[in-house]
Amino acid sequence: MLALTASLPTTPLMLHFIKSVGFAMLLAGLAGCGSLQNDIDVPLPSYSAELVVECYLEPGKVPSLAVTTSVPYLSATLPQVPPDVKVTLTLPDGKAVALEFRPNYAVLLDTGSVIKFYTHIGRDTLKARPGDVFKLDVRDTQGRVVTGTTTMLALVPIDSVEYKFNDKTGSERKAYFLTNFRDPSTPNDAYRVQLHKGNPAKGALLKRPETDISLEDQLVNGKPVVVGTSYRFVAGDTVTVTLYHTDAAFYRFRQSVRDARSANGNPFAQPAAILSTVQGGVGIFSVLSATRATKVVK
Template sequence: MASAVYWSGKNLLRTALLGLLASCGKLQNDANVVLPAYTNQLVAECYLENGIIPRLTITESVPYLDNGQAVAAGSQLLTLPNGQIIQLPTDVTVSLKLPSGQNMPLRFSPGIDVITGKYYTHIGTVPIVAKAGQQFGLDAQDRRGRHVTGTAIVPALIPIDSIKYKFNNLTGSNKKAYFQTSWTDPGATIDFYRLMLHKGKPANNSETDNDIRDKYFNGKAYSQVTTYRFLPNDTVTATLYHVDTLYFDFRQSVRNARSANGNPFAQPSAIHSTVQGGIGVFSVLVSDQRTVILK
């Protein structure tokens, strides 16, 4: 997860306009844009799942224009496969508070998930047991006084009712199918979903990834349909997550921040974190999954 610093869009706009004027003639006017001071924060990303050993990623935010070379005290640099350099704090103590009230320490042991390709920094000891309505807690703090906390409630499982597909009437490479995922929304609550479709073996990269709220189908059966995009013999897996409003808002804010990034005419977009004392997300993921081979 990437983190960004937010500053006045007017300063950036002024710089862009000065550059445009200079290109129209021989005039040159250098401007020093003063950015506000920024204090690095802990960035936490943790998704708990029933029956899975918990993993957590703790990184450190840096100013947006930072070149990634200055290493803060108690941190080391980590270079990701895409070339991105991030701050990796090494002095963070992490624990989960289980529904029973017991604490599970997560040890610092950086690694990579061979299935998703995602990095993690801390890992638990045993799989967790998560039942609908239970509450988990997160506590992460370093030796510099930074302290991140969070709580997450386990959502109820919403099962997939059916998955269907249909091919068009074309032939050869133009023969493609749409894919339909159907489920029934509870009527007594406001609900949020994340629906992912993968081709082949499910991994980090999805074919589609949609955030959905039940505003227009509360308490009713609902179907999400794709365009004609799948080929004969594709293996398609649908994963339906029932998520809470905090996780839904977090994903929306990350999407908005990415859209505004690098656009001097866009308003800066803040990340709606689900944790306190830092940046990031702490959530329990509950999902149903179906797989079919398109024949």
């Protein structure tokens, strides 16, 4: 039989027939692959939305905060601004101040500004001194309650701000900045150092900072600290350094938010939980202790 098959003549018509049959079998095989598809509905665990609170008190400014709701990661619903939330801020003297629901939605359209979005705001500017304790109470009509307590930390003075140019010329000649201060001898201090470029009197501090660095004092407790930048400033720049003295909880919150953003959408990253400083919900409640220094690059 092998000899008989080998002796058959191969004509162009037979080749065309063989190719046509092979192509038809290929199409049939591909069509059959559709039966390999199987849609599976994965049951997701039930989720209860929590109140999300973000409140940074600053001496000399009107207190405000933002209250939204959390949503599941795979939810098509965007975070909502609940209108039925009552906010009470208790001052160091025990006076309870109600913050009015008055969202500033307009700032959400200004991507170049760092003015924070808020949902509730007070009427009078805040008076705060190191050691003052503030309390926050946020509750809605569904029975959700978020509370928090924060203490204003001591101001840490900036010892000096200096800059140094590189060895290049023309448009490549740029300077880096060094901010010097001394960490107190108390443990668990943390810092946030921001550098803004521009005239502070003309709203420079309302724009995004050139640099934004956070650090703890684990390795520098009670010692001098130097925070540097890259070569990014030129002659004529007005640079304002802001040194925020924070606690370890504030530092961990910011780091956890950064880690959560990095893990978002990354299949190889570990899930990151937000390390809140409030109880009963998610978020941050803190009073900012800041010192500033301005220098003109010459």
